[in-house]
Amino acid sequence: MITQPMTSDRFEAIVEAYGANPNRWPEAERDAARAFMQREPQVARALMAEARGVDALLGSLAAPEPSDTLQWEVLARLMPAAVVEKVADEHNVVPFVAPHRPKSRVMWLAGGLAAACAAGVIFGVNLGLASTADLRAEDVLVAANYSDVDSW
CATH class of the missing domain: 1.20.5 (Single alpha-helices involved in coiled-coils or other helix-helix interfaces)
Known part of the structure; x- marks a missing residue:
């Protein structure tokens, strides 16, 4: 547990890294960050408002669905060659072979x-x-x- 008072630079770093939701902040620094918010409300409000905007933007983005080809390539890189060939035969596809580097x-x-x-x-x-x-x-x-x- 951190006992020193939090600086504005550290509070800004936490908010930039973890966002405006205090539940996502590092547990060891959460109490010190909340104390900083009470001690420096204007600074905290400005930083939190900016972080909420970034959080909203990131929350509105949807991750693209990976293609079947990408899924097969990832599996081919993770599994031994014999397993890849067996699975490819069962699904009637051409196995992906990673190039030799x-x-x-x-x-x-x-x-x-x-x-x-x-x-x-x-x-x-x-x-x-x-x-x-x-x-x-x-x-x-x-x-x-x-x-x-x-x-x-």
């Missing part, structure tokens, strides 16, 4: 290697371009130096 470590390793290769290529190209630009600039300076000597 490589292990996540293999994917991380492959991604890391690809990133390292890409970084190496980019670094090499930039280094090559910088070297080529330096050589070209040096060639221009040398050529300009020779042309200055010839004009004397």
Whole structure:
């Protein structure tokens, strides 16, 4: 049981998370929240009014009915393959087979290697371009130096 007085930030967090119905609030903090409502009625009323609006909106939404295909896919992922095939045969449907996915470590390793290769290529190209630009600039300076000597 919490014995400290509730702050307005904590009350707001509870109302945002659990809604305006005190029966849904965490039992350990329910008494402190009710005490806060008596101590700070204006703040509590404003927060509760907003939460009631959200509760009403969420209560008016109806969950869509899952399709037969989705239900079969979920069952196929949860049951062993032999059971799925048996049930599919009994109901005269084609069983869903989940695609084989490589292990996540293999994917991380492959991604890391690809990133390292890409970084190496980019670094090499930039280094090559910088070297080529330096050589070209040096060639221009040398050529300009020779042309200055010839004009004397």
